[in-house]
Amino acid sequence: MTTIEIPDGSLFGVDNLPYGVFSTPGTAPRVGVRVGDSVVDLAMALGDDVFAQPTLNAFMAQGYRRWVEVRERITELVSGDVPDAAVHPVDEVRLHLPVEVGDYVDFYASEHHATNLGKLFRPGAPPLMPNWKHLPVGYHGRAGTVILSGTDIVRPCGQRKAPDQDTPTFGESQRLDIEAELGFIVGTGSELGTPVPVDEFGQRVFGVVILNDWSARDIQSWEYVPLGPFLGKSFATSISPWVVPLLALESARVDTPKQDPEPLPYLRETSPWGLDIDLEVELNGQVVSRPPYREMYWSPAQMLAHMTVNGASSRTGDLFASGTISGPERDQRGAFIEITWGGKEPLQVGGEERTFLQDGDEVVLRATAPGAGGGRIGFGEVRTRILPAKGVAK
Template structure:
């Protein structure tokens, strides 16, 4: 059985098989057709109709009681080993697992934010005054979130002015990645009613690996004063596999510490971080291993901040953690940091060097996390290749 895809994990996906669109969970080297399994073994507390749909939207919208009932049913039935609803994973084609409603990306790593401050403001305090008081974020483009494997077209845009004072225009020459986790909202909320940190698990269905591709030269010219726009909105890749939030209970860890203490609406109780270890692979070379446990702001705090003004949640909302970086150079989650703003090329195993991405480069994000009963979970990878 493929490591990391046991009964403690059971990640969900939407797939095509033999001309049919199904939702499945992965178990080892197989996927389980949920509609077929429900027909053979009806799930207590779950309307079988939410399992007989082309994507995860209906199941996500059904809420935490149904998510828990479905997970218990799956673990009980699949533990018996009698399921006939198995399909080899090699025979299915994964698709976008859900329709993205809104996309928000945060900036929640102290190390990443500090590194960028040192790169761009070397003679000033690395962090801006608001950073330790709120999870900084921006609203992205839901329509450019794509499934793993979708080619990433190098974007064009305006860049900083040359000697004549006029901005340049052309393909980005500073194309970058951001290694992140994405949090998938299932249960909506009412507009005007903030969602507290204690309601995180009532609304978030699961977690996916996320690569927020970034054109740093376009971003550098446009982002003042309103923040990221075209330098970010051309493509964001997610894994087609959604790890249920409940599968990560054993991965919960305390936050590294927050100073000053956050405002009341951002206070979290108990361990609010996750011990998820990522790997950034560029053309077959592992160039970085970012640790999610180092993140300053937790996903529950991001959700609370995202809704504190009364903004509502919708089924299919996706929010990213922002770049995950550790304190050591080999744990930085972006090429901007790994090359220190393009000034320090780093080597790949084939003998070539990089500062930013070249056409034909392939980036793959992988991750593991501790699961129940000592099982290690392997999150579904996300990959993309740059095309000119």
């Protein structure tokens, strides 16, 4: 038997217990939980085949009461002795995409981000569109290109048209950008025609990941009128391998910023789901921004309610993202288009100027939140390197 040692100051103590999917050489992917610097094989430790699956979906579909029960069992287990064969050093396992993603929706919930982009794209006009403070604006993305941290990004190609050009050209994106976000994973879905009320968020959503919604700004700006994001977004969305349970985030709950005007009844929360989560954006080893999630105008509960209010169904494994997380200061902005003000105010990174991403650049997103024990809990990281575009017909 093994007693798992949790280092002082660990972001993965018993008040966190994030789930992931892992494998060891010669074995199939299965569900584990991270404790300190170890991964516990839950199928072996709990004797339950639902954790022998290659994704979390089967377990998540069992519902809220089951999530609570299993978390209590895991807490008791890892506080004592764990079978030796069920414990693996985290740096000796291979991590996999933790969920089979059903649908993917990305929102636009930061007032600071939306205001900054409005000023960039529509100078002289009101920065927020008339509907922005009445509903959580979003778009449907591509679930098939949600990828795991550590997967390199090939620079996308597409049509682009600069303001001084009469016609578009085709080629590599020159304005490749990140969007530092959080992703929320639906555990139990809803039937077609049945909206999800805001107060069911805590029973419907299983957990949270860090998310990077990659953006090719030059492709996006040419194609998104009159509909919305398409090829400028669909090439990749990266998520972290560890899913922090919503049950671990009770100590991180805060009010959302004051919403004025008051939202329509279906969006009103009696107990708001603002979250005090701090993110960090690192470019080539240098931290360039620390976006605060607590500044987000629309809560994830409001996002889920709005996403289903027209009767759209939700499914186990559905992923919806917050949109870029930005605060009021330059060093709190969650995208390079904001940090560098559309490329006009370059960053100094490692003695070089950066506006948008170059081939070979490595971006790392991290996040932490207050834990129940008075310390911090961690979400891990999303780490990605940019590769050159692959040759395509012009």
